[in-house]
Amino acid sequence: MAPIRLSKSVFGTLRVKPNHTLPIRQRCLYHSYEHDQPPPFPEAESSILSAAMRHVPDHGFTNAALKFGARDAGYLDVSTNLLPRGVFDLINYHLVTQRLALKDSVQFPTEGQVEGKAMGVGAKVRALTLARLRANGPIIHRWQEALAIMAQPTYAPASVAELARLADEIWFLAADTSVDSSWYTKRASLSALYAASDVFMTQDTSKDFIETEQFFDARLKDVSRMGSFMGAVGEWVGYTGHSAVNVLRSKGVRI
Amino acid sequence: MNDLMSLGIHRLWKDHFVRNLNPGRNPLTSSSSSEKGWNILDIAGGTGDIAFRMLDHASTINNDAHTKVTVADINPDMLAEGRKRALETPYARSPRLDFIEANAEKLDMIPDASIDLYTVAFGIRNFTHKEAAIREAYRVLKPGGVFACMEFSKVNNSLFDAVYKRWSFSAIPLIGQVVAGDRDSYQYLVESIERFPSQTEFRDMIKDAGFLVPGQGWEDLTGGIAAIHKGVKPA
Numbered sequence: 001m002a003p004i005r006l007s008k009s010v011f012g013t014l015r016v017k018p019n020h021t022l023p024i025r026q027r028c029l030y031h032s033y034e035h036d037q038p039p040p041f042p043e044a045e046s047s048i049l050s051a052a053m054r055h056v057p058d059h060g061f062t063n064a065a066l067k068f069g070a071r072d073a074g075y076l077d078v079s080t081n082l083l084p085r086g087v088f089d090l091i092n093y094h095l096v097t098q099r100l101a102l103k104d105s106v107q108f109p110t111e112g113q114v115e116g117k118a119m120g121v122g123a124k125v126r127a128l129t130l131a132r133l134r135a136n137g138p139i140i141h142r143w144q145e146a147l148a149i150m151a152q153p154t155y156a157p158a159s160v161a162e163l164a165r166l167a168d169e170i171w172f173l174a175a176d177t178s179v180d181s182s183w184y185t186k187r188a189s190l191s192a193l194y195a196a197s198d199v200f201m202t203q204d205t206s207k208d209f210i211e212t213e214q215f216f217d218a219r220l221k222d223v224s225r226m227g228s229f230m231g232a233v234g235e236w237v238g239y240t241g242h243s244a245v246n247v248l249r250s251k252g253v254r255i
Numbered sequence: 256m257n258d259l260m261s262l263g264i265h266r267l268w269k270d271h272f273v274r275n276l277n278p279g280r281n282p283l284t285s286s287s288s289s290e291k292g293w294n295i296l297d298i299a300g301g302t303g304d305i306a307f308r309m310l311d312h313a314s315t316i317n318n319d320a321h322t323k324v325t326v327a328d329i330n331p332d333m334l335a336e337g338r339k340r341a342l343e344t345p346y347a348r349s350p351r352l353d354f355i356e357a358n359a360e361k362l363d364m365i366p367d368a369s370i371d372l373y374t375v376a377f378g379i380r381n382f383t384h385k386e387a388a389i390r391e392a393y394r395v396l397k398p399g400g401v402f403a404c405m406e407f408s409k410v411n412n413s414l415f416d417a418v419y420k421r422w423s424f425s426a427i428p429l430i431g432q433v434v435a436g437d438r439d440s441y442q443y444l445v446e447s448i449e450r451f452p453s454q455t456e457f458r459d460m461i462k463d464a465g466f467l468v469p470g471q472g473w474e475d476l477t478g479g480i481a482a483i484h485k486g487v488k489p490a
């Protein structure tokens with residue numbers, strides 16, 4: 001009883017414009033569309049963490065890197081107490097800053113500027129995802145230990161949420177405007193694809209991570225075969241949000 | 256008396272408090288040029304409970320033989336007890352441990368910007384002027400230095416709170432009377448906890464003194480029976 005009441009209020013707006021309002025609401029949660037966004041980290045944290053990132057290639061995602069960072073930023077060893085989650089705060093800083101950097105690091109030619117066909121949404125998603133993977137290049141030899149920390153029960157929910165934000169950012173930057181029921185599947189599929197490629201890349205010793213690119217393309221093809229490019233294949237992913245709507249409908253909630 | 260009050264859990268809290276602050280400078284991950292060890296001030300540290308843990312952690316976990324703790328307390332009897340207990344540790348006659356009689360609200364003997372870490376465990380509740388004590392902490396800390404305070408606090412779950420209040424208001428003074436024949440001081444203890452500012456109020460007092468606070472500003476222990484508040488002096 002209780003979950004339905006809760007969901008009713010969440011989905012309540014849908015009665016005005018069935019099938020469309022929910023995705024837009026959700027989209028507003030994540031992407032970096034707004035220009036006057038506050039900086040993602042307070043000043044002191046930011047200066048310690050950005051300095052610490054420079055020590056990750058040598059020291060990994062460790063307390064040592066944090067302490068070196070603190071000293072470089074004019075702080076003390078003890079100042080790392082400013083970061084309540086310690087090393088995970090450093091990993092999270094990398095994830096968030098690299099996600100936000102995507103919109104400046106990958107620029108698509110605007111339509112009309114180039115002869116021939118404009119880049120399709122699919123090609124843009126591919127380019128953005130590969131760019132984000134490549135941004136792990138300088139620290140890839142340290143990334144396995146980071147993935148192990150991200151998988152710890154305390155940090156897994158935050159890590160998964162950040163992965164969802166990345167998928168959302170990529171679809172947004174690819175200018176995907178469809179707001180149909182494929183919204184969830186697109187994000188869920190891309191999250192899964194990204195996570196698999198991310199892990200693959202930690203083992204990749206090929207030049208320019210060409211094997212990771214091939215791995216990504218192969219998985220992308222698998223996904224595409226199941227529907228129109230990550231289309232509405234609710235059965236495949238079984239995305240909970242999607243099925244929740246169906247459950248509510250079967251209970252007579254008007255969505 | 257803390258033992259009775261928290262049924263011995265306070266020892267686990269103290270272990271956590273110290274481990275989390277991770278005192279000491281590991282020579283393997285330090286640039287050689289900079290100074291050695293931390294300068295720690297443990298206020299209201301009477302019996303040396305926190306100080307010994309700090310020195311043990313620095314030595315065994317961080318291989319640091321330089322970190323130094325100054326224990327300050329307003330009560331000479333407490334300091335005597337601490338000195339006595341220090342004899343059972345390796346630090347009794349080492350320059351790494353020092354005891355001074357001082358009021359937390361006026362630390363004239365401690366120079367400005369000289370301390371890496373200021374700790375106060377189950378002490379600030381007794382201070383008459385808490386703001387003055389926090390201001391003194393800010394003054395003696397180096398830029399980047401940390402203020403860390405562990406204290407009993409308002410329990411944050413209403414059911415738990417109701418049970419805990421019943422327990423603390425009636426049972427603790429009673430136990431105190433039976434065990435120590437001292438009902439009044441236990442009554443005082445329970446009441447002073449009740450009067451202590453909530454986690455958010457105390458966090459804001461720390462911020463008002465000029466500190467940066469990590470995350471929400473505090474960490475609850477065991478459902479919020481106690482809490483650890485931290486502040487970092489901006490560099």
Ligand SMILES: C[S@@+](CC[C@H](N)C(=O)[O-])C[C@H]1O[C@@H](n2cnc3c(N)ncnc32)[C@H](O)[C@@H]1O
Nearest residue numbers: 299300301328329330333358359376377378381
């Ligand atoms: C409950 S004991 C805590 C001792 C120890 N820190 C611990 O955690 O076990 C409180 C201590 O605070 C000291 N104290 C009370 N007011 C003080 C003040 N204004 N300045 C310094 N110490 C004070 C008392 O003398 C006493 O030793």
